[in-house]
Every structure is written in C-alpha cells, then in structure tokens.
Amino acid sequence: MVVRLADVAREAGVSPATASRVLNGSSRSPAEAIAEKVRRAAERLGYFPNAQAQALARSSAGLVGLIVHDIADPYFSSIAHGVQHGLHGSGLRVMLSSTDRDGETEMEAVRAFMSYRTEGIVLAGSRTVDGDEPLIAAVETYRKNGGKVIMIGQPLPGTLGLSVDNRGSATELVRQLVELGHRRFVILAGDMNLVTVKDRHAGFIEGLDEAGLSALAVLPGVFTRDGGLEVMTEYLDASGAEIAQGQICVLAANDVMALGALTAVRRAGLRVPQDVALAGFDDIATLEDMIPSITTVQLPLDSMGEQAALMLLGAEDAASVRVIDGTPVLRESTTFCP
Amino acid sequence: MVVRLADVAREAGVSPATASRVLNGSSRSPAEAIAEKVRRAAERLGYFPNAQAQALARSSAGLVGLIVHDIADPYFSSIAHGVQHGLHGSGLRVMLSSTDRDGETEMEAVRAFMSYRTEGIVLAGSRTVDGDEPLIAAVETYRKNGGKVIMIGQPLPGTLGLSVDNRGSATELVRQLVELGHRRFVILAGDMNLVTVKDRHAGFIEGLDEAGLSALAVLPGVFTRDGGLEVMTEYLDASGAEIAQGQICVLAANDVMALGALTAVRRAGLRVPQDVALAGFDDIATLEDMIPSITTVQLPLDSMGEQAALMLLGAEDAASVRVIDGTPVLRESTTFCP
DNA sequence: CTGAAAGCGCTTACAG
DNA sequence: CTGAAAGCGCTTACAG
Numbered sequence A, B: 001m002v003v004r005l006a007d008v009a010r011e012a013g014v015s016p017a018t019a020s021r022v023l024n025g026s027s028r029s030p031a032e033a034i035a036e037k038v039r040r041a042a043e044r045l046g047y048f049p050n051a052q053a054q055a056l057a058r059s060s061a062g063l064v065g066l067i068v069h070d071i072a073d074p075y076f077s078s079i080a081h082g083v084q085h086g087l088h089g090s091g092l093r094v095m096l097s098s099t100d101r102d103g104e105t106e107m108e109a110v111r112a113f114m115s116y117r118t119e120g121i122v123l124a125g126s127r128t129v130d131g132d133e134p135l136i137a138a139v140e141t142y143r144k145n146g147g148k149v150i151m152i153g154q155p156l157p158g159t160l161g162l163s164v165d166n167r168g169s170a171t172e173l174v175r176q177l178v179e180l181g182h183r184r185f186v187i188l189a190g191d192m193n194l195v196t197v198k199d200r201h202a203g204f205i206e207g208l209d210e211a212g213l214s215a216l217a218v219l220p221g222v223f224t225r226d227g228g229l230e231v232m233t234e235y236l237d238a239s240g241a242e243i244a245q246g247q248i249c250v251l252a253a254n255d256v257m258a259l260g261a262l263t264a265v266r267r268a269g270l271r272v273p274q275d276v277a278l279a280g281f282d283d284i285a286t287l288e289d290m291i292p293s294i295t296t297v298q299l300p301l302d303s304m305g306e307q308a309a310l311m312l313l314g315a316e317d318a319a320s321v322r323v324i325d326g327t328p329v330l331r332e333s334t335t336f337c338p
Numbered sequence C, D: 001c002t003g004a005a006a007g008c009g010c011t012t013a014c015a016g
Helices: A005-012 A016-023 A032-045 A051-058 A074-087 A103-115 A133-144 A166-180 A195-210 A225-238 A240-244 A255-267 A285-289 A301-313 B005-012 B016-023 B032-045 B051-058 B074-087 B103-115 B133-144 B166-180 B195-210 B225-238 B240-244 B255-267 B285-289 B301-313
Strands: A063-068 A093-098 A120-124 A148-153 A160-164 A185-190 A217-220 A248-252 A276-279 A296-298 A321-324 A327-329 B063-068 B093-098 B120-124 B148-153 B160-164 B185-190 B217-220 B248-252 B276-279 B296-298 B321-324 B327-329
Touching: A005 A016, A005 A032, A016 A032, A051 B051, A051 B103, A063 A074, A063 A103, A074 A093, A074 A120, A074 A255, A074 A285, A074 A301, A074 B074, A074 B093, A093 A103, A093 B074, A103 A133, A103 B051, A120 A133, A120 A301, A133 A148, A148 A301, A160 A301, A166 A195, A166 A248, A166 A276, A166 A296, A166 A327, A185 A195, A185 A225, A185 A255, A217 A225, A225 A240, A225 A255, A248 A255, A255 A276, A255 B285, A285 B255, A301 A321, B005 B016, B005 B032, B016 B032, B063 B074, B063 B103, B074 B093, B074 B120, B074 B255, B074 B285, B074 B301, B093 B103, B103 B133, B120 B133, B120 B301, B133 B148, B148 B301, B160 B301, B166 B195, B166 B248, B166 B276, B166 B296, B166 B327, B185 B195, B185 B225, B185 B255, B217 B225, B225 B240, B225 B255, B248 B255, B255 B276, B301 B321
Parallel strands: A063 A093, A063 A120, A120 A148, A148 A160, A160 A321, A185 A217, A185 A248, A248 A276, B063 B093, B063 B120, B120 B148, B148 B160, B160 B321, B185 B217, B185 B248, B248 B276
Antiparallel strands: A093 B093, A296 A327, B296 B327
C-alpha cells in the first residue's frame, strides 16, 4: 500500500542503499545523474520515509518530549510556544503531554518518552514539596539511558534547566509595594505542596519581615483561576471587618489566581485597588488588557521555553542551570489609596 | 547500553517471543509462572520497550499529530487541552506542531506526521481563502496512506471534523445586539484571507442587512491581540467625529482582537461600553475576569478538542462532520447607552 | 503453551 | 561511486 524505499530504488533502477543515500542527507552523495533519477522516482511514487524505521536504524528518533501541568494555562502555553520556537529548524519534533497535574499521568509521559527514545525532555511545572520521588526516579532512569532532561522551575541537582528565582522576586515585589505605602497584606498562596508556591510564599514573608510586618492572613488553595476565585470569595465573606478598616493588598501566588481573586472582589461589590489592591505573578499575556492593569512579577515565559529548547539542542551535557529572575511590574491594581 | 527485550528474555531464561507476549498485551498469554519470571527480569533490568521497534513491527506508531496556528493563543491551547483529555487512556501520544500561521511550517508538520506514521492528525485553525492547495494536497496524500484527518473549523469535503457555524452565530449575535438597541456598528475583521474571518464577517453583514443597517466601517487587520490593538487605535485616531456622534458597537472577529481593541479604546480615553461597545468571538477563558465583562460568541473549545480526539479514536471512517454552533453571550461590554 | 524464524523499513560499515 | 548484507529491536504467523 504505502511506498517504501525499496520501491523507489527499484523504480529508479538503483539499490536501496543508493536511494537511501540520496534521499536522506548522507555525507557521501551519489553522482548527480543517479541522484536525480532517485529523486524523480521518489516524487513520482509519493515516497515518505518511515520515521520509525529510520529511528530504529539510526537509533535516534528525532523527538523531544514536553511535559506541562496544563497546556490551557497561559503560563504553560507560552512556554510551549517558546519551546516550539526554539526547536524550529532543528528537525526535532515535540511530543506533548499535558498532565492536569496528575502524578500518574506525568509518570506515564516520562515512560512513554523513554520508550519513544526522545532525545530529551523539557519538564515544566513546579515540583511538589513531597511525593516527587517516583517522578525523580523515572527522570533519573531516563538520564542514565542517555536522555537529556531540562527542567523549568526547580531543576533537580545535577540536571540542566532554568531555575526561577521565585523567592527573591517575591521579596522584591513586596519591598516595592511596601515602599508604595502598603502595610496590610493578605497572601493568596495556592497549593502549599508546590515548591513554586512555597518559594513565592517564603519570599513574600521575607519581604514582610524586612519591613517588620506580618500578613493579615495566609490563604492556601488551588493553584488555578477557580482556586483564586473561591478562596478570595471565602475570605471576603469572612473578613468584612478587616476590609472595612481600609485598603488591603492581596499577594497572589500566580496571575491566574489573581484574576480569579479580581472577580471575587468585584462580585463582593468592592473596588480594585481602592478597597483591595491585587498583585499576581508570572505576567501572562492576557494581563496587559485587564482594567485595571494588574501588578505582577514578570517572567520571560516564551523566552524560557526557547532557552530550554536551546539547552536541549546544545552540547552542554554538564549540568548547567540558568537562573531566571522575575521583574516586579507595578501597575494600577496596587495603587496605594490611603 | 540500553536494555533490550532479548536481554530480558535471556535473564528470564525464555525466548524473546515469550518475553514479548508477557510484556506487551498479547491475546495468548504464557503461563503465570513464566510470566512472573519475565516481569521480574524486566523490572530488575529496567527494561523499556523501544516504541520505534514496536511501531515498525506492528506497523502502527501509537501517535497522533496536532497542528495549531499558535499554541500560546488561548483558543488553540484550550483545544489542545481538550485533545489531550480526549486521548487520555487511549495509549496514543500526541505530537504537537504550533506553526505560527506559517504555511511552510504547516506543510512540514503534515509531512513529518506522515513520516512518523501517526494514526491521525487533528488540524485546528482556519483555512485560508486561497493558497491552501499545497496543504490540502498533503492532507489528501496523508488520507490516502491510511491516516485519519480531523479538521476543526472548516473540514474539507469528505473529511471528518467539526464545522463551526461561524456565519450563523455571527448573524445571531448581531440580531441580539440590534435588539438591544445598537445601530452603529464597526467590524474589526482581522485577516480577510482566513475563511473563519470571512465567514464571521459575512454573518455580521447578514445580521446588519436583516435590520436594514450597514457597517460604519470594516477594518481588516491581523487576527491577533496586537492586530486588534493596532487597527482599533488607527480607527479611533481617524474617526473622532464618528465617535462624538454617539456610542458605536465594535464587532471583533475574535476575542483576542477584542481584547486588543479594548485596550486601544481605553488608551484613547474612551469608555467601554458608554462610548464604544465591544463584542468578541470564541469565549476564551480569560474573558470571564475582564472588567467590564466582554460580550462574545461562546464556542465549546475544550469540548471541541475532545470531540476531535474521540472522532480520531472512533471507528467512523465515513466522512462525518459535526456542526458546532456558537452561542452569543451578552455581557457588560455591549450594554446599550442611548 | 513456547520457540525459531521471518519480517517491519530503513541505515551503514564493509567490499568492490 | 555503488551494492550486498547485516543489523536496529521488536512482533507474529507458523510449527511443534
């Protein structure tokens, strides 16, 4: 049914070896006349090389794996875009796994990427404070079998990757907010089992400490838009007195939570920033069209994806970790209203 | 280096055939005692099947291809999420290609997916009014070689897919806006070379016709957030007189353009909806947290991705096209202010 | 139930 | 420069 290299070779009157050499960039290329015959035959027959057979013969599949928590989350989709961009022209194809933050699915993805003999894996998304052992073990096995692992967020010791300075950036954000005049902070923390959340939280606390302040409340919850909405709604319901005393400033662990919180504040009939100031984290693309504009810590998401791709392509097999600093960007949502 | 099935077989003292049968679900399973020996050996050695070799032997790769215009665009990332969800548990892996709307990149993706012998391709994103021939030819070739093609948007005749009723939904949106009292419409069209844009535009016009109206202006541009920002900014600069005469209603060809336009309006010092009412199309996730909330035509993006995946998994090889209707959702951004 | 052998479609030393 | 042959790591009729 489907045409094979052997068919092309026969049609062109050459051996499969020769056909292979002209069709797939070999250093030793046959005479131009022959080559042309082969190309024509391939064209005429509609030949497409079987990548699986090539992978097996070359023992290299031309594939890289990309694991993200949730491809619909703008944080991850921006990174994914950057990865694609960085890989463009390399001849490598990406296999995607969006795990919905399910550990078992994540493991399956690593196993599959191992089976498909991907050249490397880009693993985006926070590690958890505990319970990552199985994943880490799988990743270790993968590396021992010759695969490259690029982690975005918290690279494992000895791995390549991008280490986001969540803690330092969070501290810096708080410093700037304090300088603006804010004193009454509420931390919308998200899932404290995520290392990213833990680090950002620690950074917030450190910033508060420096100013001799402590948080009015620390609200754990789910690390999503709906999580932000829900937790903020509950807080507002329970803390009318607190709010009545004057403007508070909510520090959300990421932008999507901040957006959920924004809606919660609004539904409660309160104003941002006059009643509730609000800051997020990540600077996802949609933030720029929000009214009011939302304060956040900017992370170069697209570029991070691209850097990860380039590390994968690069020759550096030594463990090398690049630190990514976040940049606080103060916008309307945290205007201080005494 | 890496352990093969033959190694496991030797370690377990059985033949490769037997090892294959116990490790990879065959109908005829060996005796439990033997099976257990094999499993143990595999475990001990850290065996991972070589998916490439399996694909070659089975002539089935367990892969599906997903082509989107821009994975960072929430429209496509939602669809991608749905596809992943729909495929979960099927054992199929997805290869992703985000093409940045480049025809050549799109072609490369189809060719690659052909080479990798993917079982099917989900192709999301609008076809263009002209110049799609090469892509269509490639897709045809793919189908002739036994691949399934699921198109989201405008399925090719004879293909499986989801046909979005862009035109009808657009007309319905205009009807409802007219009923609200709007009469002065501006169409923010986007790239008129995209079939989706053309259809939505035709639907808008039809709705206006029905009411005996015609658009104040039809503004072509780029089908992105920045496109919306730019085109709207230019229009506002040039049309102060128009605006001064009373509220206009901007119909954007999609949500990201509407968001860009929103920011343009705001930068011009005008109010939404009092000066400029605004409607988008798609109902991307971030819309729900906008202030004011944005009127749009809701499309079940995640579900569309999932349905596409299920069509791919399904047995239907007959061409079957499901029509997806959009639902106008009127929100604050189009409140009529006489 | 188990194994020997052929085959999946390529690539690539090795000869010529 | 070109080809015959072995090999990549599995699966699966076909025998036994």
